[in-house]
Amino acid sequence: MKPPKIAIVHEWLVDYSGSERVVEQLLNIFPEADLFALVENLPEDLRWFIQDKKVSTSFIQKLPWGKTKYRNYFPLMPYAVEQFDLRAYDIVISSNHAVAKGVMIDSEQLHITYCHSPIRYAWDLYHQYIEEAKLTSGIKGFFAKIALHYIRIWDVTSANKVDYFIANSKFIARRIKRVYNRESNVIYPPVATDKFDIQLPKEDYYVTASRFVPYKKMDLIVEAFAKMPDKKLVVIGDGPDYKRVSAKKYNNIEFLGFQSFDVLKSHMQCAKAFVFAAIEDFGITPVEAMACGTPVIALYEGGAKESVIQDKTGIFFHEQEPSSLVAAVHELEQKYNQFQPEEIRKHSQNFSVQRFREEFERFVNEKYAHFLSDKS
Numbered sequence: 319m320k321p322p323k324i325a326i327v328h329e330w331l332v333d334y335s336g337s338e339r340v341v342e343q344l345l346n347i348f349p350e351a352d353l354f355a356l357v358e359n360l361p362e363d364l365r366w367f368i369q370d371k372k373v374s375t376s377f378i379q380k381l382p383w384g385k386t387k388y389r390n391y392f393p394l395m396p397y398a399v400e401q402f403d404l405r406a407y408d409i410v411i412s413s414n415h416a417v418a419k420g421v422m423i424d425s426e427q428l429h430i431t432y433c434h435s436p437i438r439y440a441w442d443l444y445h446q447y448i449e450e451a452k453l454t455s456g457i458k459g460f461f462a463k464i465a466l467h468y469i470r471i472w473d474v475t476s477a478n479k480v481d482y483f484i485a486n487s488k489f490i491a492r493r494i495k496r497v498y499n500r501e502s503n504v505i506y507p508p509v510a511t512d513k514f515d516i517q518l519p520k521e522d523y524y525v526t527a528s529r530f531v532p533y534k535k536m537d538l539i540v541e542a543f544a545k546m547p548d549k550k551l552v553v554i555g556d557g558p559d560y561k562r563v564s565a566k567k568y569n570n571i572e573f574l575g576f577q578s579f580d581v582l583k584s585h586m587q588c589a590k591a592f593v594f595a596a597i598e599d600f601g602i603t604p605v606e607a608m609a610c611g612t613p614v615i616a617l618y619e620g621g622a623k624e625s626v627i628q629d630k631t632g633i634f635f636h637e638q639e640p641s642s643l644v645a646a647v648h649e650l651e652q653k654y655n656q657f658q659p660e661e662i663r664k665h666s667q668n669f670s671v672q673r674f675r676e677e678f679e680r681f682v683n684e685k686y687a688h689f690l691s692d693k694s
Contacts, residue, residue: 321350322407322408322409322686323352323406323407323408323409324348324350324351324352324407324408324409324410324411325351325352325353325354325404325407325409325410325411326341326344326345326348326351326352326353326354326411326412326413327354327355327399327402327404327410327411327412327413327418327421328341328353328354328355328412328413328418329355329356329395329413329414329415329416329417329418330355330356330357330358330359330388331353331355331357331358331359331360331368331373332357332358332359332360332385332388333360333364334364334367336434336507336600336602337413337415337434338367339367339507339508339510339602340413340432340434340486340507340508341353341367341368341413342367342368342508343508343671343674343675343678344411344413344432344678345367345368345369345371346675347675347678347679347682348411349369351411352371352374352407353368353371353372353373353374354373354374354375354402354404354421355373355374355375355376356375356376356378356379356388356395356398356399356417357375357376357378357379357384357385357388358373358375358379358385359385359386359388374402376398376399376401376402377398377401378391378394378395378398392416392465392469393465393469395416395417396417396420396469396472396476398417399417399418399420399421400420400421400422402421402422404421404422404423404427405424407427408427408428408686409427409428409429409430409682409686410423410427410428410429410430411429411430411431411432411682412429412430412431412432412480413431413432413434414431414432414433414434415433415434415435415437415438416437417437417473417476418431419431419433419476419477419479419480420472420473420476420479421479422479423479426693428481428685428686428689429479429480429481429482430480430481430482430484430681430682430685431480431482431483431484432484432486432505432678433483433484433485433486433490433494433502434486434490434507434599435486435490435493435599436473436493436494436497436498437469437470437473439466440466440469440470440473441470441473441493441497442493443533446532446533448462448463450532473497474497474498477497477498477500480500481685481689482502482503482681482685483498483500483501483502483503484502484503484504484505484678484681485502485503485504485505486504486505486506486507486599486600486621487504487506487599487600487620487621487624488504488624489599489600489620489621489623489624490502490504490599490600490621491503491504503681505674505677505678505681506600506624506625506668506669506673506674507600507602507669507674508669508670508671508673508674508675509602509605509606509609509666509669509670509671510606510671511605511606511609511663511666511667511669511670511671512670512671513579513583513609514583514586514587514606514609514610514663514666515587515609515610515663516587516610516611516659516660516663517587517588517610517611518611518659520588520589520590520612520659521588521589521590522550522590523549523550523551523552523588523589523590524543524549524550524551524552524589524590524591524592524593524615524647525551525552525553525554525585525586525589525591525592525593525607526539526551526552526553526554526555526592526593526594526595527553527554527555527582527585527586527592527603528554528555528557528594528596528603529555529556529557530555530556530557530558530559530560530563531557531558531559532559533596533597534557534595534596535595535596535617535638536553536555536559536563536595537559537562537563538595538638538639538640538643539551539553539593539595539643540553540563540564540568540571541640542640542641542643542644542647543568543570543571544568544570544571545640545641545644546570546644546647547568547569547570548570549570549647550570550571550572551570551571551572551593552572552574552585552589553571553572553573553574554574554575554576554577554581554582554585555575555576556575556576560573560575583610586606586607586610586612587610587611587612589607589612590612590613590654591612591613591614591615591632591633591647591650592604592607592612592613592614592615593614593615593616593643593647594614594615594616594617594622595616595617595638595643596617596620597617597619597620597638598620598621598622599620599621600620600621600624600625601616601620601621601622601625604616604622604625604626604632605625605666605669606666608625608626608631608632608662608663608665608666609663609666609667610659610663611659611660611662611663612659612662613631613632613633613650613654613657613662614626614631614632614633615632615633615634615635615643615646615647615650616632616633616634616635617634617635617636617638618634618635618636622634625669627665629653629656630657630661630662630665631657631661631662631665631666632650633646633649633650633653634646
């Protein structure tokens with residue numbers, strides 16, 4: 319029997335973030351697969367992760383500023399993704415956090431969706447998005463709310479095009495059940511734990527690293543450490559909120575802006591602990607910190623609940639409030655000698671790239687074998 323022909327569908331390929339790391343590993347598992355995306359605008363020095371494959375793109379790619387201002391065309395994306403002609407493929411794998419799962423398939427094709435999240439700004443983050451985009455009132459706000467209303471209807475309907483959902487965490491599996499009323503298997507995303515190692519002794523500072531966008535709560539972390547002038551914090555990352563959060567200078571807080579992987583790794587390796595305050599679908603950076611043998615102080619919400627173990631690999635705080643984080647920092651310092659870097663790193667291996675490849679390939683092979691047996 320000839321091997322199945324596989325298509326991989328992603329929303330947009332413009333950088334190398336969490337969802338793109340999944341695409342990278344899907345292409346390593348299925349190197350002969352063809353790649354589709356609504357928009358592709360990768361710089362030449364990033365094309366390695368898609369193996370320099372030709373990307374089949376949608377009409378949005380050719381619209382004015384479509385390659386850079388593609389988010390402005392979001393209302394057109396459900397229609398655009400439905401225009402991909404995938405009739406030649408036996409298996410379609412969609413990497414979905416917006417509309418990729420909406421591709422048109424027929425009953426002779428197997429469709430598996432790796433779901434990073436149902437559309438955040440149409441569901442869980444709807445009111446936050448409307449407020450931050452200043453769309454709570456006015457004509458633009460009215461049309462934005464109408465558009466998101468119809469996006470939600472389409473989003474639920476398009477879930478019927480999927481044979482199997484894979485969630486990137488139990489947190490997202492519950493969200494998939496609530497939004498789509500569909501069950502899903504959990505396969506945690508790939509974390510390149512092999513690129514990190516332990517460095518001892520640890521130094522007397524804390525580190526955090528993230529994009530400066532509202533839901534990452536970088537301002538909360540800074541505010542908490544401003545209340546602890548005897549604790550040093552190193553902040554790595556940039557983004558829309560960077561200037562606002564870094565505007566006030568603190569003697570104990572150092573803002574480094576965007577840094578290379580090597581600089582980030584070095585700070586993670588040497589830090590006393592890594593601080594994480596976001597409600598994330600999974601959260602790769604805390605696992606990277608643990609791969610350095612560095613304990614994590616994390617909010618007890620989202621994917622962090624599944625990757626961090628209280629008193630073994632880190633400490634949880636329970637409210638997105640500076641006072642709650644301050645209490646967690648003090649708790650970590652009281653318990654610090656019980657954290658063992660080798661055990662913390664060992665735990666991080668549960669989220670490795672190799673583990674992801676094995677679990678994902680086994681899942682696809684099993685479901686495709688079952689699919690073929692049902693057809694015969």
